[in-house]
Amino acid sequence: MCTAITYKTVDSYFGRNLDYYFSYTETVTITPRNYPFSFQSVKNMESHYAIIGMAYVVYDYPLYYDATNEKGLSIAGLNFPDNAEYKDFAEGKDNVAPYELIPWILGQCETVEETKKLLKNVNIWNVNFNKKLISTPLHWLIADKDCSITVECVKEGLKVYDNSVGVLTNNPTFDFQMFNLNNYMKVSKKEPTNEFSNKVKLKEYCSGMGGIGLPGDLSSVSRFVKAAFTKLNSISGWSESESISQFFHILGSVAQQRGCVCMQEGKYEITIYSSCCNMDKGIYYYTTYENSQISAVNMYNEDLESKVLVSYPLIKGQQINKQN
Numbered sequence: 001m002c003t004a005i006t007y008k009t010v011d012s013y014f015g016r017n018l019d020y021y022f023s024y025t026e027t028v029t030i031t032p033r034n035y036p037f038s039f040q041s042v043k044n045m046e047s048h049y050a051i052i053g054m055a056y057v058v059y060d061y062p063l064y065y066d067a068t069n070e071k072g073l074s075i076a077g078l079n080f081p082d083n084a085e086y087k088d089f090a091e092g093k094d095n096v097a098p099y100e101l102i103p104w105i106l107g108q109c110e111t112v113e114e115t116k117k118l119l120k121n122v123n124i125w126n127v128n129f130n131k132k133l134i135s136t137p138l139h140w141l142i143a144d145k146d147c148s149i150t151v152e153c154v155k156e157g158l159k160v161y162d163n164s165v166g167v168l169t170n171n172p173t174f175d176f177q178m179f180n181l182n183n184y185m186k187v188s189k190k191e192p193t194n195e196f197s198n199k200v201k202l203k204e205y206c207s208g209m210g211g212i213g214l215p216g217d218l219s220s221v222s223r224f225v226k227a228a229f230t231k232l233n234s235i236s237g238w239s240e241s242e243s244i245s246q247f248f249h250i251l252g253s254v255a256q257q258r259g260c261v262c263m264q265e266g267k268y269e270i271t272i273y274s275s276c277c278n279m280d281k282g283i284y285y286y287t288t289y290e291n292s293q294i295s296a297v298n299m300y301n302e303d304l305e306s307k308v309l310v311s312y313p314l315i316k317g318q319q320i321n322k323q324n
């Protein structure tokens with residue numbers, strides 16, 4: 001399971017929990033403007049916008065999980081099993097492999113509006129990166145500093161939804177997740193009043209009771225509701241420190257602890273990493289399951305005119321600040 005969100009204070013932020021039961025050797029990877037991007041069918045890019053994000057780099061190719069470009073446009077890929085249905089090659093369309101979608105869009109678009117135009121001619125082509133790394137079923141949250149969309153390639157074709165809550169989890173389809181929020185319209189940050197019956201005396205006996213009914217389990221549908229409630233009611237100061245702290249708290253409300261979701265005998269899904277990218281400043285912050293200290297990589301500290309990928313291995317061990 002995974003959860004991706006957007007958040008805005010003075011700057012805009014984009015990030016996700018990557019929940020899974022095993023990990024590739026992903027790194028925080030910067031693709032500078034002149035790294036030559038090759039694509040299987042659409043035109044290769046000799047130069048493009050610079051990109052920062054989490055990627056598994058294979059044969060010098062950045063397979064991004066989530067990323068932001070220098071204009072702030074951001075994309076995260078999340079599991080979408082049984083629903084994602086990639087298509088056969090289509091003549092006259094822009095045939096883009098699932099693993100190419102993030103770099104192809106971030107390489108050339110500045111905004112969600114531009115992305116929507118580009119998507120009109122896209123066919124998500126069911127082609128693998130190589131024999132070992134076959135396509136996995138994904139859907140995507142795409143956001144700029146002002147708005148978000150969800151992109152799903154399903155049986156009926158490519159669906160592009162406006163995403164007014166700026167949240168994405170996994171199954172089922174996005175239209176269901178949004179409709180399901182209707183069931184929670186009574187949930188509130190405020191103290192409840194007795195609507196149950198005037199024939200019985202009821203009282204509020206602790207704080208937080210307005211939120212009773214919010215789901216607490218780790219299913220995708222429940223995480224969508226919980227993350228949307230937490231994000232939409234979030235209040236933080238406007239400084240960078242207060243903003244990213246709040247961002248990680250929102251993700252923390254739907255994080256997965258080892259032991260609670262058993263995938264198969266002895267295999268448990270956990271939040272492998274949580275990320276928060278400042279879309280205005282190109283700074284990628286992250287924590288890992290065992291390192292709660294926030295680490296940061298700033299794309300502008302690298303030579304963005306270069307042709308060579310830059311990868312920072314994740315700092316995974318707990319960083320304890322001993323006070324005596």
Ligand SMILES: C[C@H](CCC(=O)NCCS(=O)(=O)O)[C@H]1CC[C@H]2[C@@H]3[C@H](O)C[C@@H]4C[C@H](O)CC[C@]4(C)[C@H]3C[C@H](O)[C@]12C
Nearest residue numbers: 001002019056063065077078079099133134135136170
């Ligand atoms: C597993 C990840 C999504 C996590 C998630 O949504 N978990 C929920 C699981 S579930 O719904 O509850 O089953 C996805 C996100 C990005 C994916 C990776 C990226 O797409 C990049 C490459 C693409 C290659 O085709 C496959 C390997 C891969 C390296 C992918 C492996 C895996 O599918 C990743 C890491």
